[in-house]
Amino acid sequence: MELTEARQKFIEAWGKLGSEWGINRTMAQVHALLLISPEALTTEEIMEQLSISRGNANMTLRDLIGWGLVEKQHKPGERKEYFFAEKDVWVIARQVAKERRKRELEPVIKILDELSKVQGDAKDPTYKNFHKSVTDINKLAKNVDKTFDAMLKADESWFWGSILKVFK
Amino acid sequence: MELTEARQKFIEAWGKLGSEWGINRTMAQVHALLLISPEALTTEEIMEQLSISRGNANMTLRDLIGWGLVEKQHKPGERKEYFFAEKDVWVIARQVAKERRKRELEPVIKILDELSKVQGDAKDPTYKNFHKSVTDINKLAKNVDKTFDAMLKADESWFWGSILKVFK
DNA sequence: ATTGTCTTTCATTAACTCTTGAAAGTTCGG
DNA sequence: CCGAACTTTCAAGAGTTAATGAAAGACAAT
Known part of the structure; x- marks a missing residue:
């Protein structure tokens, strides 16, 4: 497989995963x-590479900025605006955890x-x-909440190091 | 708030949360x-309490059975089929983790x-x-995978005990 | 103040997903 | 077998969500 095809596949896979988890494709x-x-x-x-309209590109970019991604x-010297994504995957994961916690949890x-x-x-x-159902779910939700919280405070190596050591 | 209303609220909240996470309302x-x-x-x-059609109820129940929930x-002595849900929230959480791991991760x-x-x-x-992006995401995905795996094997008190001890 | 360049908005349209309800299928007792 | 009780299917319709593109807005240079 060559690079161009691989990049295409990656974009598709990421889009599919997103849509399965409630993030639009x-x-x-x-x-x-x-x-x-x-x-x-x-x-x-962006419009050209993904074959999407200007309006769609604009709104999507704005949403992504809203997510902090x-x-x-x-x-x-240029009028045009350029867009770039945070590249550190751990920062991305934490950002998503943070937003979903705030918005949904x-x-x-x-x-x-x-x-x-x-x-x-x-x-x-x-x-x-x-x-009983309500209080049990409440406890679970609060545990998830605490885990997200820890994720936000921890750095990657420490977080996974601690977790995976326990599970080994 | 009285019980009937509270139950209604719970059903609505659960439906909303589901739809935000890619599970149909x-x-x-x-x-x-x-x-x-x-x-x-x-x-x-079920049809009556949620005001949904027979077809919808039937398909939805079948999906829920497919998810193991x-x-x-x-x-x-009765011809009718009755349906009941697993009540242990921890078992539910694990079941969902298991299915989503298999289907999406x-x-x-x-x-x-x-x-x-x-x-x-x-x-x-x-x-x-x-x-770099691909290998980094791959590592993250594998860590998440391991965590799910640990969840499936562990019992509740051990799992949260281990995680929360690390974070406290 | 006008022009050219680029960005944003939003009503319309398109695509997709969900729900319905009637018909077909299944199962069991008599 | 037949018919009653119940379940399953699925095509059509409804509802929801996403994408488009034309128009309006913003801004800087002249």
Whole structure:
């Protein structure tokens, strides 16, 4: 397999993985393209390489900037804007963990906290079962939350070193 | 808040969380309903409680069985099939980890392994950058894979005990 | 103030995914 | 066998989400 084909495959695979995990395909593909591009690219180049429209490219880039995965770059003397992606995979992973925690985990924990406060008849199996499910999920969610938190604070070697040592 | 309302909220929240993580909303809702139901339910009851069609209920239940999250139950002397969900949240978490690993992580690791073998000109920045990105992601994916693996083998208290001890 | 270059917006359109409900299939008792 | 009870399938329709491209906006140079 040669490089051009391999790059194409990578972009496709990344797009597919993204869409399976609730990140839109184009966004994941634009990110993949920038990730494997040593130089910052213009909107035009991204449009061309992925065959997407200007509007789509623009919105997607903006979303990626919102996720903290891509940054704008201004080249002196040029009007055009260039875009480049953070290349350190560990930084990317942490950034994604951080955003998803904020956007999705935190709201759920908030609801679970409320729901676990609901009072009911201790003899009612429906209530008992509901209460147990909610409190159990709440505990799990809080453990996941703590793990994300640790990830955000730790550096890569320390994080995986500690985890994998335990699992060996 | 009273129980009926709380149960409704839980089903909605679970459905929303599911859809944000690439699991269809109805499927997450049916799962939520069975999770908080102390008794196994029939297709009819599920249809009614969630206001969904027979076809939808049937397909969704089948998917949930495919994920290993729901089981059929036959009551002696009855023709109807009853459905119930695994109630242990840790078992559910592991089951989901297991399935997603198999369905999504493994195929990606396979592609990454191939792509990291692609040869190229060591002086070409495009090649160098591509190669580094792919091998770095590959390492990360394999670490995640190992963590899932540990989760599948370990029991809850050991898993979280080990992880959280490291982080504290 | 105007022009040329580049960016952003957003209503429309296209693509995709989910849901429905009726029909076909299955299974069991009599 | 037949018919009742229940389950499964699937084509069509609804609903949702993403992409387009034309138009408006922003900005700098002249």
